[in-house]
Amino acid sequence: MLxxxxxxxxIQGLILILPTLLFMVGLLIIPLILTTVVSFGRRSADGGVIxxxxxxxxxxxxxxxxxxxxxxASCFDPLYVDITVRSFWLALxxxxxxxxxxxxxxxxxxxxxxxxxxxxxxxxxxxLWTNFVIRVYAWxxxxxxxxxxxxxxxxxxxxxxxPFTPFDMxxxxxxxxxxxxxxxxxxxxxPIYTSLEKIDNSLYEAAADLGANPLRTIFRVTLPLSMxxxxxxxxxxxxxxxxxxxxxxxxxxxxxxxxxxxxxxQFLDARDPTFGSAASLILMVMTLIVTYFYTRKxxxxxxxxxx
Amino acid sequence: xxxxxxSLFVKVMTFLVYFFLYAPIIVLITYSFNASRTNIxxxxxxxxxxxxxxxxxxxxxxPCGPFHWFCELAKNREVMNAARNTLTxxxxxxxxxxxxxxxxxxxxxxxxxxxxxxxxLSLYIPIVIPEIVMGIGILTLFSQLFTFFNNxxxxxxxxxxxxxxxxxxxxxxxxxxxxxxxxxxxxxQGFDKSxxxxxxxxxxxxxxxxxxxxxxxLMPGVLSGALMAFTLSLDDFVITFFTNGPGSTTLPIYVFxxxxxxxxxxxxxxxxxxxxxxFTVVLALQWLQGRESRSQKAWK
Amino acid sequence: xxxxxxxxxxxxKTFPTPEGGYVNAVxxxxxxIKNGEFFSLLGSSGCGKTTTLRMxxxxxxxxxxxxxxxxxxxxxxxPFQRPVNTVFQSYALFQHMTVFQNVAFGLEMEKTSNEEIxxxxxxxxxxxxxxxxERRSPxxxxxxxxxxxxxxxxxxxxxxxxxxxxxLGALDLKLRKEMQLELKSLQREVGITFIFVTHDQEEALTxxxxxxxxxxxxxxxxxxxxxxxxxxxxxxxxxxxxxxNFLEGVVQSSGDGTVRVQVPRVNSxxxxxxRQEYKVGDPVVLSIRPEKIRLVExxxxxxxxxxxxxxxxxxxxxxxxxxxxxxxVKLKVWEQNHISTLDPRAYHQGTQTAWVSIMPENILVLPGx
Numbered sequence: 001m002l003x004x005x006x007x008x009x010x011i012q013g014l015i016l017i018l019p020t021l022l023f024m025v026g027l028l029i030i031p032l033i034l035t036t037v038v039s040f041g042r043r044s045a046d047g048g049v050i051x052x053x054x055x056x057x058x059x060x061x062x063x064x065x066x067x068x069x070x071x072x073a074s075c076f077d078p079l080y081v082d083i084t085v086r087s088f089w090l091a092l093x094x095x096x097x098x099x100x101x102x103x104x105x106x107x108x109x110x111x112x113x114x115x116x117x118x119x120x121x122x123x124x125x126x127x128l129w130t131n132f133v134i135r136v137y138a139w140x141x142x143x144x145x146x147x148x149x150x151x152x153x154x155x156x157x158x159x160x161x162x163p164f165t166p167f168d169m170x171x172x173x174x175x176x177x178x179x180x181x182x183x184x185x186x187x188x189x190x191p192i193y194t195s196l197e198k199i200d201n202s203l204y205e206a207a208a209d210l211g212a213n214p215l216r217t218i219f220r221v222t223l224p225l226s227m228x229x230x231x232x233x234x235x236x237x238x239x240x241x242x243x244x245x246x247x248x249x250x251x252x253x254x255x256x257x258x259x260x261x262x263x264x265x266q267f268l269d270a271r272d273p274t275f276g277s278a279a280s281l282i283l284m285v286m287t288l289i290v291t292y293f294y295t296r297k298x299x300x301x302x303x304x305x306x307x
Numbered sequence: 308x309x310x311x312x313x314s315l316f317v318k319v320m321t322f323l324v325y326f327f328l329y330a331p332i333i334v335l336i337t338y339s340f341n342a343s344r345t346n347i348x349x350x351x352x353x354x355x356x357x358x359x360x361x362x363x364x365x366x367x368x369x370p371c372g373p374f375h376w377f378c379e380l381a382k383n384r385e386v387m388n389a390a391r392n393t394l395t396x397x398x399x400x401x402x403x404x405x406x407x408x409x410x411x412x413x414x415x416x417x418x419x420x421x422x423x424x425x426x427x428l429s430l431y432i433p434i435v436i437p438e439i440v441m442g443i444g445i446l447t448l449f450s451q452l453f454t455f456f457n458n459x460x461x462x463x464x465x466x467x468x469x470x471x472x473x474x475x476x477x478x479x480x481x482x483x484x485x486x487x488x489x490x491x492x493x494x495x496q497g498f499d500k501s502x503x504x505x506x507x508x509x510x511x512x513x514x515x516x517x518x519x520x521x522x523x524x525l526m527p528g529v530l531s532g533a534l535m536a537f538t539l540s541l542d543d544f545v546i547t548f549f550t551n552g553p554g555s556t557t558l559p560i561y562v563f564x565x566x567x568x569x570x571x572x573x574x575x576x577x578x579x580x581x582x583x584x585x586f587t588v589v590l591a592l593q594w595l596q597g598r599e600s601r602s603q604k605a606w607k
Numbered sequence: 608x609x610x611x612x613x614x615x616x617x618x619x620k621t622f623p624t625p626e627g628g629y630v631n632a633v634x635x636x637x638x639x640i641k642n643g644e645f646f647s648l649l650g651s652s653g654c655g656k657t658t659t660l661r662m663x664x665x666x667x668x669x670x671x672x673x674x675x676x677x678x679x680x681x682x683x684x685x686p687f688q689r690p691v692n693t694v695f696q697s698y699a700l701f702q703h704m705t706v707f708q709n710v711a712f713g714l715e716m717e718k719t720s721n722e723e724i725x726x727x728x729x730x731x732x733x734x735x736x737x738x739x740x741e742r743r744s745p746x747x748x749x750x751x752x753x754x755x756x757x758x759x760x761x762x763x764x765x766x767x768x769x770x771x772x773x774x775l776g777a778l779d780l781k782l783r784k785e786m787q788l789e790l791k792s793l794q795r796e797v798g799i800t801f802i803f804v805t806h807d808q809e810e811a812l813t814x815x816x817x818x819x820x821x822x823x824x825x826x827x828x829x830x831x832x833x834x835x836x837x838x839x840x841x842x843x844x845x846x847x848x849x850x851x852n853f854l855e856g857v858v859q860s861s862g863d864g865t866v867r868v869q870v871p872r873v874n875s876x877x878x879x880x881x882r883q884e885y886k887v888g889d890p891v892v893l894s895i896r897p898e899k900i901r902l903v904e905x906x907x908x909x910x911x912x913x914x915x916x917x918x919x920x921x922x923x924x925x926x927x928x929x930x931x932x933x934x935x936v937k938l939k940v941w942e943q944n945h946i947s948t949l950d951p952r953a954y955h956q957g958t959q960t961a962w963v964s965i966m967p968e969n970i971l972v973l974p975g976x
Contacts, residue, residue: 006513006685013418017426020411020484024429027481031444032432038447049451101327104320111313122593127328129585130335132544133559134578137566138331141338146348148334185328214314235435243437246544250566260439267443267549276443284440291435504666505699507686509764510716519712523703 032284039277047271057278080262084282087259090173091241094180098237099230101181102188106229107222109189110196117197124189132183136250139179143169143251171253179247184240188233195229196222231294239287259283332582339575340373346572376576386577389561395472396547396557397540400479405533407480408487409525415488416495430485438482442549445478446470449550470552478550479540486539487532494528534592541585609678612768612800613640613663613691618672620658632658634824635672640768640802640817645794647803647811650821651847656804659821660770663802665689677767687716692761693770696777698753700745706732706756707741713764731763734793751782758793768800775810787813808848812836820844840882842973845894852900852938854893855975858885866972868893873934878910879970890975897939899969902929903962911965931963938963 005011039057042050061084065077109120127135142148150166157164169175199222207217245260259279266276343350356372371378380386414420415427433441453468462468502524506516522529544559551560558581562574615638621629633655640646648656661667662674665686674681676690692713701709707728714724732738735755745753754774761769771790775783791814794801805811811818812832820827820835820843828835828844839845842853854877856870866881868891879893906912915931915938922944929940940963 003683007683009418010420013414013420013423016410016414016418017420017422019407020414020488021422021426021429023407023477023481023484024426024432027445027448027477028432028441029429031441031448032436034447034451035440035444048454101320101324104317105324108313108317108321111317123325124328125589126582126586127332128542129538129589130332130578130582131559131562132542133562133566134335134574134581135331137562137570137574137578138335140566141334141346142331144347148349151348182327182331185324239435239437243439244545245439246563250563260437263439263443264548267446273443273447277447280440280443284436287437288435499697499699501695501697501699502701504664504686505693505695505701505760506712507666508664508691508693509713509760510687511712512685512687515716520701524701526703 035277036281038274039281041274043272043274047273049273057275058282060275061278061282080279083257083262084259084286086257087242087283088286090177090180090258091238093177094184094241095234095238097177097181098185098188099192099233102185102192102233103230106189106192106196106226109193110199121190121193124186128186133246135183136179136247139175139182139251140170143175143178145170170251171255173252173256175251176248176256179251180241180244183244183247184237187236187240188230191232191236192226192229195226195232199225234294235291238290242287243283335575335578336582339376339572339579341376341572341575344571346570346575374576376572377580379571380573380576380580383573385556385561386558386573389556389558392472392555393541393557393559396475396479396555397537399476400483400540401533401537403476404480404483404487404536405529408484408532408536409491409529411484411488412491412495416492430488433482433485438543438545439549441482442478442546445474445481445546446549449474470550470555472555474550474552475547475555475557478546479543482543482546483536483539486535487529490532490535491525491528494525498524610641611639611675612642612644612677613802614638614675615659615663616673616675618659618662618669618674620655620662620667621670631824633662633669636824636826638819638826638829640800643798643800645791645801645803645814645816647805647815647818648821649805649808649811649818649847651806654821655824656806656821657772660693660772660802660804663768664691664693664770690766691768691770692764692766693772694754694757694761694774696773698745698757698774698777700753700756700760702745704745705741706737706743706745706748709745709756710760710763713760717764727763728759731759734762734796735759750778751786754778754786758790762797762799766799768802771801771803773804773806775805775807783810790814812848820847822847838882839894839971839973842892842894842976845971845973850897850939852895852897854895854936856891856893858887858889858891858972860887861885865967866891868972873913873936875913875934877965877970878967879972880968881972883974885972892973892975894971894973895938895965895969897928897941898926898943899965900938900940901964902931902940902942903964906962907964910967911970913963915961915963917959917961931961933963 037051038049040053040055042052042054042056044050061080063076063078063081064074066074068075068077105124109117109124112120130138140147144150145166145168147170149169154164154166203221203225204217207221212220243260245258245264248256248258248261249264259282263276263279263283266272266279338346338349340352341349342353353373353375356370411426411430415423449470453470456462457467502520503516506520507513511519542559544563547557547560548563551557556564558577562577565574615636618633618636618638619631620633622632624630636655636659638659648659650656658667662669663676663681665681665684665688668683681689701712704712710728710731711724714727719727728741729738732741735758737752737755737759740748740752740756745756748756754777757774775786775790778786787810790801803811803814812835815832817829817831818835819829822843827847828840830838835844836848839848845851846853854870854873856868856877859867859869859876861867861881861884864880865878866885867876867878869876870893877893885891902917906914913933915933917929918932918937919930921928925944927942927944929942931938931940
């Protein structure tokens with residue numbers, strides 16, 4: 001018995017992977033299949049699911065509406081398409097801004113003396129240790145009309161005797177963008193740093209030796225070599241931004257509706273899990289497509305575990 | 308050429324980004340000493356002990372002085388319950404995910420077996436799908452299962468199955484496993500098999516070899532995997548949001564609930580405590596690791 | 608007491624190749640290793656020597672055939688059930704344990720009492736001159752010291768056979784020579800059978816009682832160092848061990864242990880010795896060691912004496928290494944510089960006519976291809 005087990009690699013491997021498979025299948029794959037099934041169902045009167053096969057939820061998501069202002073039987077309602085497009089754009093804007101902010105910092109750390117690198121990296125991680133929700137709350141305190149930022153601006157204006165009316169910054173799309181950038185910035189810094197740190201100094205010397213000026217070196221050597229880090233960072237930023245609903249909920253008030261908010265409301269307030277499931281499947285497909293094309297072009301590096 | 312040369316632009320940007328990262332933290336901490344109940348504007352630090360005129364009209368007893376809000380926090384049973392839940396979930400899910408993830412890393416790195424490609428693929432799913440998709444998937448699964456069993460078994464009252472600590476914990480285990488696996492696998496990749504062969508050669512069977520040689524040598528990887536799982540669990544909001552139930556509120560869920568009401572500086576006090584605790588823990592770990600690597604360097 | 612410490616009977620080990628095929632890493636090997644012997648497996652990388660050792664240790668199981676330790680067939684026994692111990696090429700010292708804990712590990716597995724562990728570990732550490740180092744971490748030791756810990760860790764178990772997989776490979780040359788002699792005397796002291804894997808022929812010759820020269824999974828020759836060097840049984844062994852000159856020829860006549868061989872390339876006939884019978888007309892290869900060729904001023908009344916032109920002479924201290932031209936064929940000739948003088952003319956110079964003389968017993972007639 002023992003000897004048989006000892007000689008059977010297949011069974012040893014299966015025993016070791018079994019618990020993982022239980023969790024991955026039971027709490028990831030089956031739920032995803034269930035979500036798919038539910039998304040083709042219909043909402044029951046008490047907010048439950050009636051299992052049938054209907055494309056109604058998807059039709060609604062793509063703008064098919066039966067409650068039209070002009071009295072027609074059906075018309076195009078851009079509500080949900082708008083929400084999806086807005087989420088996509090916000091995720092894109094966030095990712096680009098985060099890359100622009102993260103890159104110089106990551107470069108700075110990677111080009112520090114090895115001893116200081118640890119300290120600088122540590123300083124990137126500290127803000128992450130507060131809670132996600134608490135970080136959003138901090139921005140709420142900063143951005144609100146009587147908040148910190150307006151207070152500072154007012155004091156500053158006061159010094160020069162300029163009349164100052166506080167800005168309404170909270171509950172705007174801008175506030176949501178700032179919140180998103182803040183939440184996900186560290187997830188870009190770490191992978192970029194990891195790939196930059198791997199670049200051997202002799203490469204910079206070779207570039208300089210071959211006559212490249214510093215700017216050309218950055219564009220021809222540093223950037224291409226750090227691409228795996230940027231890709232990993234993008235995946236770590238873009239996907240969560242697409243699905244987050246807290247930042248928009250708290251910093252956007254009710255005004256900025258994203259796919260995440262839409263899904264959340266279907267499950268908790270509107271009580272239409274079938275429509276919510278359809279929306280979340282669309283969300284998943286969108287992120288998978290982006291990830292697929294993005295990683296196919298640039299590869300899926302080990303930088304992703306840098307965080 | 309100086310390898311550490313950085314342009315002025317990079318230095319200025321670095322300073323600004325660090326400022327951006329820390330400004331909210333400083334605001335959070337400062338406001339936890341706010342002498343205002345509503346916490347909308349900063350009314351100055353609390354400076355005296357005893358009766359205290361808060362902005363607005365209320366007079367409160369403040370035996371803790373500047374730490375008034377910290378004392379209030381300690382008296383808040385909801386917060387204390389949420390903190391206990393958070394830690395219970397974090398510890399249980401970390402330990403389970405670390406054990407399971409380490410096993411998976413060993414399987415994937417050391418063995419060839421059927422379902423290997425499938426297993427590797429499934430471990431990527433939590434990384435490439437948004438959390439909310441996973442959250443509502445698990446919510447749907449459990450709510451359907453619970454409805455089914457409650458009906459079939461005719462469960463009533465407190466016997467009815469529902470969302471709670473258990474559902475949160477298994478969900479946290481699920482999203483932590485892939486990260487533990489990745490970290491441990493990375494460590495296993497540089498692992499020379501001759502150490503295990505040596506142990507077996509000296510008379511240790513497979514299990515003893517694992518406990519006495521493989522695991523201790525793998526420990527740094529296992530520990531950083533565990534630390535990662537712990538952080539992920541502590542920080543998680545989305546999945547907990549969909550899988551928690553009455554009595555399993557965690558701190559993030561509790562704070563989120565407060566954000567729509569009037570928030571007292573208690574929340575800031577909570578944040579300050581949180582940062583301090585995590586900071587201390589991580590610093591201690593860093594110090595331990597540093598000591599380890601210093602003793603490693605000694606002979607070089 | 609069984610006849611052999613280790614015996615391999617028709618052992619084959621097959622590995623899959625990356626291209627999807629199969630290769631016999633060890634190809635029908637029979638081997639008998641006597642009790643108390645210092646036995647070396649010698650060959651270049653990929654010859655199957657390490658796989659052979661690993662099959663004796665139990666890290667690999669034979670595809671077919673059987674490994675015997677003592678008179679016990681080992682079958683598919685795992686390493687921890689075999690009475691042999693291994694010293695690894697990388698030492699494989701447990702980094703998370705002290706020197707003492709490393710050496711004690713094997714005894715702990717045998718559930719030896721604490722006092723006995725203490726005394727045995729102390730004794731073996733003294734034997735390898737590491738007393739006082741018990742509490743150090745392996746990381747704090749030099750390469751040579753780590754090597755000794757690995758040795759002590761295996762020896763403390765008092766195995767019937769000690770397996771050594773290129774244990775000196777990572778040491779620098781000087782330390783290596785020292786360790787060779789030390790290992791050899793240690794082996795005499797403990798009386799345990801050593802099976803030593805190496806690709807270094809000098810190492811094998813220095814230390815071994817007997818050597819098996821391996822190539823492509825097969826054993827080419829078993830023999831004592833002198834035999835392997837002086838009487839190789841094939842062209843491969845003659846070429847692999849030391850340096851030699853090869854001349855291809857055809858048997859002209861044979862008898863009385865000597866063979867006359869016609870060598871067309873030098874247009875003459877040489878007389879040598881053979882280990883086997885040859886018929887007239889058999890293709891053969893002559894192997895002549897460079898140090899066995901004597902360079903003389905005048906022709907000798909000898910069967911194997913030829914006029915040559917000295918093309919090149921390199922003075923390397925103990926020897927002068929020459930390249931001579933025998934009817935258009937280049938031969939390596941090593942002359943020992945046994946005269947003590949500072950006069951450069953005393954040593955052979957380039958481009959001059961001379962005679963070479965080779966004793967028939969120094970010309971080995973080996974089977975041709």
